Amino acid sequence: MKNKKLNILLSAPRGFCAGVERAIEIVEKSLKKYGSPVYVRHEIVHNKYVVDDLKSKGAIFVEELEEISDKTRPVIFSAHGVPKHVSIDAMKHNMEYVDATCPLVSKVHREAENLNKLGFHLILIGHKNHPEVIGTMGQLPKGSIDLIQDENEAENYSPKIKDKIAYVTQTTLSVDDTINIINVLKKKFPNIKEPVKEDICYATTNRQKAVKNIAQKCDMFFVIGSRNSSNSVRLVEVAQKSGCVESYLIHSESVIPFDKINNCETIGVSSGASAPEILVNDFLDKLNQKYQLEIKEVEIIKEDIVFKVPKKLN
Incomplete structure (x- = not known):
């Protein structure tokens, strides 16, 4: 029986930014246009769930172009951007490439x-x-x-x-x-x-402002995101510096610290710019199995930025 009430302050905006949405769309549209496999140099965005989902659809992730044995297949450059020599190398190999670097x-x-x-x-x-x-x-x-x-x-x-x-x-x-x-x-x-x-970028700034806005009202703060996601790790630091010392990253291998949450009245939740909302919902579902949740979304700004995918994929 759930006898403990837990207040959740859900930070907004959170999760996917326009650059991440565009990068994922580029991989999906490339698979549709060219068929599989499509190669992606480096993780398209820093999130295991997203990468695994794209792998299941036919994307193959590599760290360098040399790893691609079939150079007739297209390659996508990740949202993080690549050094100049990478596109020069792709041209040398006559490879079709799509640049998903965030604008x-x-x-x-x-x-x-x-x-x-x-x-x-x-x-x-x-x-x-x-x-x-x-x-x-x-x-x-x-x-x-x-x-x-x-x-x-x-x-x-x-x-x-x-x-x-x-x-x-x-x-x-x-x-x-x-x-x-x-x-x-x-x-x-x-x-x-x-x-x-x-x-x-606007998304990093907005997510940090949103976390700052609620951190001092929380006994604990959780950021859903990957360990190699710079913006997710920064959100944890921002929450800690803004008054919630007990702030943690929840990644694919995390164990939720229910023993600590049991002593809390209010917890804050946000997610990094490369973490899909389904992971936030999964986290809330796990909490919901143990506590009576009172969820309040605290939004500081609406985001309406959209980045178009390259014309050749439309």
């Missing part, structure tokens, strides 16, 4: 290229080895862009060229942490050129 990541790529052409030495604020960072750094000649991951690295940064530097950022960073890094850089380099429009 907001492509914007950062173009920005970096333009600044490089204008003679600026670039700083990229981001996380080492994240595919988006590898893709952005791979747009420019080696040595013309440096990665800075935190305030400490910003403090100790000493570029070869000091009079003409600019920065761009990964799109899925913590808004607050990034502002702190930027402030350090601006103090050190008063003439540093910043992006015309900030690079952290």
